[in-house]
Amino acid sequence: MEREDQFRLLGLCSLMPAYTVREWDKLVYGVGESQIPDSHASRLAALAERSPFAGRGGGGVLEHGRHALRARGVVGILSTGDLSLEILPKIDVAPGETVDQQNATVRKHLVHMLAVALDLKLDLGAITDLAWQRETLLEILIRIFCAKLTEALRKGMPRRYINRDEDLPVLRGQLDITRQFVRHAADPSRLACRFDLLSNDTPLNRIMKAAVVRLARISRRPTNQQHLRELAFVYAEITEEPVSALRWDQVVIDRTNRSWQDLYSMARLFLQNRYQTTTSGSGEGTTMMFEMNSLFEEFVGRSLVRALAGTGLSVSLQGGRLFCLSAQDNGRALFQTKPDILIRQGSTVTHVIDTKWKRISARIDDPKQGVSQADVYQMMAYAQLYNAPRMTLLxxxxxxxxxxxxVHARYRITGHATTLETASVDISNNLGILAKLRALVIEGSDC
Incomplete structure (x- = not known):
């Protein structure tokens, strides 16, 4: 008997089968503990194939094998119909904990990485240990969003003046002369008015409502559902627009609504296709996925910006963009480079850092530490183009x-006065990571 049938017999059909797996690990087909029915695996794999990350992140989101469903280099949530799959990053945690406790710890680290990468200020202390253990990444993010939005609305919904064109019996604002003569030449009892109206029905509030509506459809936690119903009531008079029609370009975050910056960023996280896609019809489902290579790069880069503040060093993310080659016939530049992180002293590049979300081995186990030859060639190209004295694979x-x-190993690049080093940083140490990164760059020693 499959697990969904067992739920029905127990009268627990409101509970959604939820599976959790670590990055690169497997869920074996079956109905036992830590297993997944083949029918569930097929539905999730079909949804993963429609994700924006299909074919990327180490071969896509999921490997639908003959005996097991294997996660790839993408983490996050896939939810379709009455079941969901949570993929967590492969982050080492303290031994001796239960599986639920380990997953809770990994969720905390992942949410912290997202907060840094997206420049969000999140109060993670308000979430209980039990919630971290029992709720998926998606439900935790929804809970945080609901709490922040509720707190912000207590201080008032942001308003702004919007331009209105209306035909009124008395003049309000300015008379639109052109429209007056076109529409009301024969009926002067109506005046073509143009005026500014202080309104709640703004692009920002429409985005917030769209996020509330979207999350209400995909959340399965009763507490979150209740909070979203309450928020939907508050936004009842705000125009509901499809996600594709939202005017992100018209949102202005300034001193009058600065406190809404985090909520705006979270709404983008939930609504925009950079991370998530929603399909309809028989394959209805939602995914919110993150490529760990990109997330690790953004996390380290933004952490370095904070760590090096006030040192006189500047940090550029995905900067440089110098070309490796130029065509002999027309001089056209080819093969542009985009180093993950450039450290500059003034206008001079002093340090190039490339982040790699993969496990390297200790030198005692492997003199090359499992470092990819392609990564070394890439750093040699950077050394040639940017003339930085230090290159780091992190x-x-x-x-x-x-x-x-x-810093685990240092090498001299042949023909250059450039040092290439391999280093690692402990992303589970939320409090100490800034000091470690600062030491890596400034002291050039153990980080």
Whole structure:
């Protein structure tokens, strides 16, 4: 008997089958503990194939094998109909904890990385340990969004003046002479008025309403559903628009609504296709996925901006953009480079850092540490183009590399006065990561 049939017999059909797997791990087909029915795996795999990340992130989102469903290099949530799959990053946690406790710890680290990467200020302390264990990443993000939106609305919904054109019996604002003569030449009892109206029905509030409507459709936690119903009531008089019609370009965040910046960023996270896609029909479902390579790069880059503030060093993310080659016949530049992180002293590039979301080994186990030859060639190209004295391949730390994150090896690039080093940083150390990154760049020593 499949798990969904067991739920029906138990009268628990309101509970959505929810599975959790770590990045690159497998869920074996079956109905036992830590297994997934083949029918569920097929539905989730079909949804993953329609994700914006299908074919990317190490071969797509999921590998639909003969005996198991395997996660790839993309993390997040896939939800279709009455079931969901949560993919968590492969982050090492303290031994001796239960699986639920380990997953809770990983969720905390992932949400922290998202907060840094998206420049969000999130109060994670308000979420109980039990919630971290029992709720998926999506439900936790929905909970945070509802709490922040409720708090912001207590201070008042943001308003702004919008231009209105109306035909009124008395003059309001200015008379639109052209429209007056075109429409009301024969009926002067109506005046073509043009005026500014202070209104709640703004592009920002329409985006907030769209987020509330979207989340109400996909949330399965009763508490979140209740909060979203309450928020929908508050936004009842705001125009409801499809996501494709939202005017993101008309939203202005200034001193009058600065406190809504985080909510605006979270709404983008939930609504825009950079992370999420929603399909309809028989394959209805929602995905909110993150490529760990990109997330790790953004997390480290933004952390470095904070770590090096006040040092006189500047940080550029995806900067440089110099070309490797130029055509002999017409001089056309070819093969543009985009180093993950450039550190500058004034206008001079002093350090190039490329982040790699993969596990390297200790030098005692492998003199090359499992570093990709392609990555080394890439850094050699950067050394040639940017003339920086230091190049760093930066990886996530894991216990196999020792107790402390460090610069693990240094090499001299042949023919250059440039040092290439491999280093790692402990992303599970939320409090100490800024100091470690600062030491890596400034001291050039163990980080």
């Amino acid at each position: 990886y996530p730390h894991h216990p196999g590399l020792g107790h402390e994150a460090a």
